[in-house]
Amino acid sequence: MPKIQNIDPKIVRKPLFIEFGKIPVNQYNKSIEEEKDNFTDKDLIRIYHDMVVIREFESMLNLIKTTNEYHGIAYNHPGPAHLSIGQEASAVGMAYTLDVNDFILGSHRSHGEILAKGLSAIHKLEEDMLFSIMKNYFNGTALQVVEKGFHGDIHELAVHFLLYGALAEIFARENGFNKGLGGSMHAFFTPFGIYPNNAIVGGSGDISVGAALYKKINRKPGIVVCNIGDASMGCGPVWEGICFSTMDQYKTLWEGEYKGGLPLIFNFMNNLYGMGGQTMGETMGFGILARVGAGVNPEMMHAERIDGYNPLAVIDAFFRKKQILSEKKGPVLLDTLTYRISGHSPSDASSYRSKEEIEAWQQEDSIITYGNSLIQAGITDSGQLEEIRHEATELITHILSLSIDDEVSPRIDLIKDPDRLGRMMFSNGSTDRMEDGVPEVLMPLDENPRVRSLKTKERFFKDKEGKPVSKARLFQLRDGIFEAVIDRFYKDPSLAAWGEENRDWGGAFAVYRGLTESLPYHRLFNSPISEGAIVGTAIGYGMCGGRTIAEIMYCDFLGRSGDEVFNQLPKWQAMSGNIIKMPVVIRVSVGSKYGAQHSQDWSSLVAHIPGLKVIFPATPYDSKGLMNSALQGTDPVIFFESQRIYDVGEMFHPGGVPEGYYEIPIGEPDIKRSGEDITILTIGATLYQVITVAEILQQDYGLNAEVIDARTLVPFNYEPVIQSVKKTGRIVLTSDASSRGSFLKEMAQTITELAFDDLDAPPVVVGSRNWIIPAYEMEKFFFPQPDWILDAIHEHILPLKGHKTRNDFTGSRAIKLNQEGV
Numbered sequence: 001m002p003k004i005q006n007i008d009p010k011i012v013r014k015p016l017f018i019e020f021g022k023i024p025v026n027q028y029n030k031s032i033e034e035e036k037d038n039f040t041d042k043d044l045i046r047i048y049h050d051m052v053v054i055r056e057f058e059s060m061l062n063l064i065k066t067t068n069e070y071h072g073i074a075y076n077h078p079g080p081a082h083l084s085i086g087q088e089a090s091a092v093g094m095a096y097t098l099d100v101n102d103f104i105l106g107s108h109r110s111h112g113e114i115l116a117k118g119l120s121a122i123h124k125l126e127e128d129m130l131f132s133i134m135k136n137y138f139n140g141t142a143l144q145v146v147e148k149g150f151h152g153d154i155h156e157l158a159v160h161f162l163l164y165g166a167l168a169e170i171f172a173r174e175n176g177f178n179k180g181l182g183g184s185m186h187a188f189f190t191p192f193g194i195y196p197n198n199a200i201v202g203g204s205g206d207i208s209v210g211a212a213l214y215k216k217i218n219r220k221p222g223i224v225v226c227n228i229g230d231a232s233m234g235c236g237p238v239w240e241g242i243c244f245s246t247m248d249q250y251k252t253l254w255e256g257e258y259k260g261g262l263p264l265i266f267n268f269m270n271n272l273y274g275m276g277g278q279t280m281g282e283t284m285g286f287g288i289l290a291r292v293g294a295g296v297n298p299e300m301m302h303a304e305r306i307d308g309y310n311p312l313a314v315i316d317a318f319f320r321k322k323q324i325l326s327e328k329k330g331p332v333l334l335d336t337l338t339y340r341i342s343g344h345s346p347s348d349a350s351s352y353r354s355k356e357e358i359e360a361w362q363q364e365d366s367i368i369t370y371g372n373s374l375i376q377a378g379i380t381d382s383g384q385l386e387e388i389r390h391e392a393t394e395l396i397t398h399i400l401s402l403s404i405d406d407e408v409s410p411r412i413d414l415i416k417d418p419d420r421l422g423r424m425m426f427s428n429g430s431t432d433r434m435e436d437g438v439p440e441v442l443m444p445l446d447e448n449p450r451v452r453s454l455k456t457k458e459r460f461f462k463d464k465e466g467k468p469v470s471k472a473r474l475f476q477l478r479d480g481i482f483e484a485v486i487d488r489f490y491k492d493p494s495l496a497a498w499g500e501e502n503r504d505w506g507g508a509f510a511v512y513r514g515l516t517e518s519l520p521y522h523r524l525f526n527s528p529i530s531e532g533a534i535v536g537t538a539i540g541y542g543m544c545g546g547r548t549i550a551e552i553m554y555c556d557f558l559g560r561s562g563d564e565v566f567n568q569l570p571k572w573q574a575m576s577g578n579i580i581k582m583p584v585v586i587r588v589s590v591g592s593k594y595g596a597q598h599s600q601d602w603s604s605l606v607a608h609i610p611g612l613k614v615i616f617p618a619t620p621y622d623s624k625g626l627m628n629s630a631l632q633g634t635d636p637v638i639f640f641e642s643q644r645i646y647d648v649g650e651m652f653h654p655g656g657v658p659e660g661y662y663e664i665p666i667g668e669p670d671i672k673r674s675g676e677d678i679t680i681l682t683i684g685a686t687l688y689q690v691i692t693v694a695e696i697l698q699q700d701y702g703l704n705a706e707v708i709d710a711r712t713l714v715p716f717n718y719e720p721v722i723q724s725v726k727k728t729g730r731i732v733l734t735s736d737a738s739s740r741g742s743f744l745k746e747m748a749q750t751i752t753e754l755a756f757d758d759l760d761a762p763p764v765v766v767g768s769r770n771w772i773i774p775a776y777e778m779e780k781f782f783f784p785q786p787d788w789i790l791d792a793i794h795e796h797i798l799p800l801k802g803h804k805t806r807n808d809f810t811g812s813r814a815i816k817l818n819q820e821g822v
């Protein structure tokens with residue numbers, strides 16, 4: 001808690017009652033007549049048109065999925081299609097008031113939202129701008145397809161472009177908005193303000209908050225709309241996102257123009273079902289979803305249920321809620337009531353709902369009802385509406401024929417370029433700053449108290465006389481990370497960092513101590529205890545163009561951010577077709593001393609996931625250089641730091657840790673000690689155990705070990721390791737991760753394949769035991785110790801003369817332990 005806010009027991013212990021205000025439910029009741037001042041006839045007809053286009057698009061997909069045919073065109077689409085037939089009014093209403101630079105994010109069921117927002121953006125953009133967007137998107141390849149033989153104006157052309165880009169994406173074609181790598185559930189198009197849609201239910205719940213933070217912190221115009229389903233209210237990321245987005249500090253601690261709530265609308269597209277589960281009456285307890293807002297903050301999130309079957313009710317709500325956001329009183333929760341007439345997916349037999357129910361909603365079909373109200377108000381006639389429907393059918397037929405034509409709409413050619421998808425995972429950029437401008441800081445860098453104190457520290461572990469430097473005078477590993485981080489804060493105005501205890505506490509392990517003095521709240525802040533949202537918001541911030549560092553206090557808490565780390569962070573660069581960059585560094589502190597749930601090294605889990613760079617330095621020099629590289633890059637990085645060694649000084653780099661800026665290439669292992677008899681490859685803090693082993697091998701057995709510090713798990717250059725093995729013929733690998741399924745095993749296997757002929761013995765892995773980690777007092781029985789490594793060498797690689805083993809590394813024991821699942 002910041003010291004500037006005193007918590008007075010006299011106040012907080014006072015008795016009182018919390019009073020809730022009223023949450024409006026379906027209160028919109030204007031007739032078309034009454035809306036005539038707000039809309040031209042053309043606007044009202046355009047709303048109808050957009051709903052019809054979406055209905056036809058989705059109906060076409062439904063027919064393709066269920067009958068493999070639409071108006072005589074045959075096609076088999078094996079992939080997903082979560083259709084939103086019935087939900088058109090809510091999508092068009094949502095998009096109507098939005099500007100091009102208002103962002104939407106969505107769910108697996110977002111075709112309608114993509115088209116609605118796209119049509120709204122097309123309507124709002126000038127011809128020149130529209131044309132230049134289309135021309136520049138992937139060098140105009142999609143534009144060329146729709147342009148051919150087209151007669152009409154640029155706005156009409158853009159509608160073709162939108163439908164084609166979306167459909168080609170759904171059909172996994174290279175001309176799709178995301179090169180066919182996003183597909184139906186993830187398609188998006190950022191130039192129209194359409195940001196990623198998410199196949200993980202609730203996945204956008206925290207990512208959207210990061211997008212809103214990006215807008216707020218970087219003073220970008222526009223708002224963010226998070227379109228998610230009603231059932232996602234049961235998802236952790238949504239709840240965490242809500243908590244993150246309603247923190248008091250935006251109003252109490254953020255200053256100047258940054259003060260005030262986030263420009264964000266959680267728009268629950270409430271179709272009353274999550275697959276077959278009824279959220280009202282079965283799987284949730286809120287009854288009316290908007291009720292949830294009441295408990296979140298005193299503003300009750302300005303929650304409201306609106307009739308998503310009436311586009312004008314939705315437009316009215318968005319108009320009013322945008323006003324609230326512009327007064328910095330957000331975020332807002334909308335419960336947009338709608339109904340999915342189509343099944344959850346085309347294979348859904350709707351066994352969970354009655355025919356009567358579907359028919360009742362069909363009778364109130366928003367397109368028919370709205371169309372009739374336009375006719376009754378004398379705005380149009382049935383002939384014109386019929387014409388709109390007819391044109392939509394022709395248009396969708398035309399777009400379908402283009403999208404399935406393998407000549408004009410091929411897929412990415414993986415025969416010609418088999419490694420292309422692999423290359424698309426990383427952008428491998430190098431840039432000082434993600435935004436131009438002057439970074440906002442509170443003092444010059446060299447006046448920062450920690451920076452000043454570091455100037456007095458010894459940057460090598462021994463002083464000039466060769467005596468070990470005391471901890472108090474030593475430049476430590478945590479200082480190396482700090483120097484890289486603070487340097488970037490003074491270089492990149494977009495950089496913001498958050499996590500638990502990031503501010504006044506100085507980071508849980510004092511890595512950030514001193515940052516608070518230099519940075520305003522909006523660049524460094526404490527988050528709720530929401531590990532999912534800590535990472536999810538960083539992803540949203542990064543995908544919009546900002547650089548961020550998020551912190552997970554203990555590696556063990558990565559489980560709480562599992563979806564964000566495994567499913568979101570690694571994927572959006574590739575799934576966007578390389579439209580998006582992800583300059584996000586997640587600092588993960590690997591614990592010590594606190595037992596089973598605070599001491600695990602899960603670097604192997606993360607390294608298993610394609611699309612993440614994984615760094616685990618063990619020295620101050622490497623920590624600073626690798627953090628500099630991570631922060632200079634444009635890729636997602638998981639940066640592990642071991643609590644066991646935060647206070648070590650630099651023992652390896654001659655001259656110690658340089659004061660100035662330098663980078664260490666990500667992916668290059670480092671030879672920490674040269675030798676010719678045996679190679680020891682280490683990841684993370686076991687480096688120091690290995691150094692002890694190397695000294696024992698030298699002194700007691702006359703063997704000279706080569707010690708290689710991996711430094712990075714992904715990417716990884718095997719060359720220096722292979723060169724070493726060529727020389728030594730032997731290798732042992734070690735780290736603090738439990739050995740079963742660990743990254744060490746992956747490395748051992750790769751080394752076996754690459755250097756089999758050079759090996760005199762199999763690579764041997766010495767990881768931690770496959771146990772639940774015991775208390776600190778018993779840790780030495782769990783984590784690799786020098787005598788384990790010596791025993792393993794003796795048993796499997798090279799008998800050490802006179803060595804007496806203390807641990808059982810025999811094959812028979814390995815078999816027994818595996819039989820027992822240990």
Ligand SMILES: Cc1ncc(C[n+]2csc(CCOP(=O)(O)OP(=O)(O)O)c2C)c(N)n1
Nearest residue numbers: 109199200201229230231232271273274275
């Ligand atoms: C985390 C996760 N759990 C389960 C699923 C499978 N699933 C896909 S959609 C869906 C229902 C989602 O309901 P809701 O959020 O209301 O959206 P709707 O489908 O109604 O649009 C489920 C359970 C998933 N994709 N992600």
Ligand SMILES: [Mg+2]
Nearest residue numbers: 229230273274
């Ligand atoms: Mg639903």
